[in-house]
Amino acid sequence: MTHTTSTDLLSQALQYSLQHQPAMLQTLQHIVEMESPSDNKAAVDKLGEYLAQEFERQGGRVKFHRAEEFGNHLQVSFPGTAGQKPVMLLGHFDTVWSMGTLANMQFRVADGRIHGPGVLDMKAGIVMMMYALRALRELDVRGHRPVTIFLDTDEEVGSESSRPITEAIAKECEAVLVLEPAQGLQGFLKTSRKGVGDYNVRVHGRASHSGVDFEKGRSAIVELARQILEVTKFTDLDRGITVNPGVIQGGTRSNVVAAEASVDVDIRIARALDAGELERKFAALHPFDPDCRLEVTGGLNRPPMERTPGTVRLFEAAQALAIAMGMNLGESATGGGSDGNFTSALGVATLDGLGAVGEGAHAAHESIILEQLPRRTALLAGLIATI
Numbered sequence: 001m002t003h004t005t006s007t008d009l010l011s012q013a014l015q016y017s018l019q020h021q022p023a024m025l026q027t028l029q030h031i032v033e034m035e036s037p038s039d040n041k042a043a044v045d046k047l048g049e050y051l052a053q054e055f056e057r058q059g060g061r062v063k064f065h066r067a068e069e070f071g072n073h074l075q076v077s078f079p080g081t082a083g084q085k086p087v088m089l090l091g092h093f094d095t096v097w098s099m100g101t102l103a104n105m106q107f108r109v110a111d112g113r114i115h116g117p118g119v120l121d122m123k124a125g126i127v128m129m130m131y132a133l134r135a136l137r138e139l140d141v142r143g144h145r146p147v148t149i150f151l152d153t154d155e156e157v158g159s160e161s162s163r164p165i166t167e168a169i170a171k172e173c174e175a176v177l178v179l180e181p182a183q184g185l186q187g188f189l190k191t192s193r194k195g196v197g198d199y200n201v202r203v204h205g206r207a208s209h210s211g212v213d214f215e216k217g218r219s220a221i222v223e224l225a226r227q228i229l230e231v232t233k234f235t236d237l238d239r240g241i242t243v244n245p246g247v248i249q250g251g252t253r254s255n256v257v258a259a260e261a262s263v264d265v266d267i268r269i270a271r272a273l274d275a276g277e278l279e280r281k282f283a284a285l286h287p288f289d290p291d292c293r294l295e296v297t298g299g300l301n302r303p304p305m306e307r308t309p310g311t312v313r314l315f316e317a318a319q320a321l322a323i324a325m326g327m328n329l330g331e332s333a334t335g336g337g338s339d340g341n342f343t344s345a346l347g348v349a350t351l352d353g354l355g356a357v358g359e360g361a362h363a364a365h366e367s368i369i370l371e372q373l374p375r376r377t378a379l380l381a382g383l384i385a386t387i
């Protein structure tokens with residue numbers, strides 16, 4: 001695509017999005033008000049059906065991937081130039097917000113912001129997908145790749161059931177655009193994400209009466225405390241490795257030497273290379289007190305999304321489009337994971353953070369910046385047409 005065409009397309013797509021802003025807001029309100037916590041299959045499925053209808057109306061071919069425990073995952077295919085590999089638009093429609101949150105956190109538009117549970121993470125991103133594709137269709141933009149949308153329902157709880165589907169679709173695609181929230185209020189794109197994992201270290205000690213039989217006891221709590229100091233040493237900030245003992249449990253009463261204690265540990269790594277080392281270190285933990293026994297489980301859930309040449313190319317394409325629209329678009333690294341981690345680890349060029357600009361994901365002040373919504377939608381349309 002020549003420079004002039006892409007500038008024309010961008011301004012037309014922006015105009016289209018601005019004209020359709022009221023409709024976008026209506027759709028956004030509707031899907032925010034259809035609450036969809038990851039653990040409520042019935043509610044999530046209802047939203048999935050609604051989204052499927054909307055995409056179908058726009059000419060998409062819908063396919064549900066049945067899930068037992070979670071809502072059914074939604075795949076929608078849109079046609080493009082025959083013989084070309086599709087662009088994948090990736091996201092999720094589950095949220096971290098439990099049913100009924102809406103009562104105290106209504107959808108509302110105020111002071112240039114849109115508030116509501118899941119509005120930033122990532123229901124606005126889904127509305128952007130809809131309207132970017134509508135813009136391309138109604139503006140009669142030709143010659144772009146086919147588009148495959150995949151929206152899963154378990155991202156907020158680790159993506160265990162959707163991961164194989166995400167990976168299978170991504171393998172067939174040229175590039176993956178992730179509509180997760182942008183980074184910070186500047187709206188930066190995410191070109192790298194840390195890998196995420198968790199471990200549980202459990203100590204089995206020996207209970208005894210702390211007054212009568214103190215010497216016979218083997219305190220799981222004392223042993224666990226020492227183990228926590230050990231795993232804390234695995235943190236290496238220079239290499240982007242963090243190890244966080246986040247939750248501890250143990251003991252029954254203060255006058256009982258504790259028989260059991262455990263810690264949940266969150267780990268983050270910047271480079272895939274470091275996964276093995278961390279795994280070995282956890283596996284090598286051994287009890288200080290030989291009468292205590294350790295049980296270590298866990299591992300990496302999401303590999304890191306590294307800043308690969310493919311990702312950089314996508315980012316540079318997005319940045320050039322942003323500049324043409326008078327926007328300043330930077331890139332950033334984040335410690336948080338997304339489904340983009342999976343696609344990137346497969347070697348498919350992945351660009352993340354293309355969704356809404358806002359703040360407060362997973363927090364009571366979750367909101368997006370209204371004026372960025374049409375701009376980012378136009379940017380997405382331009383990017384789909386450019387790749």
Ligand SMILES: [Zn+2]
Nearest residue numbers: 121122155180
């Ligand atoms: Zn998200």
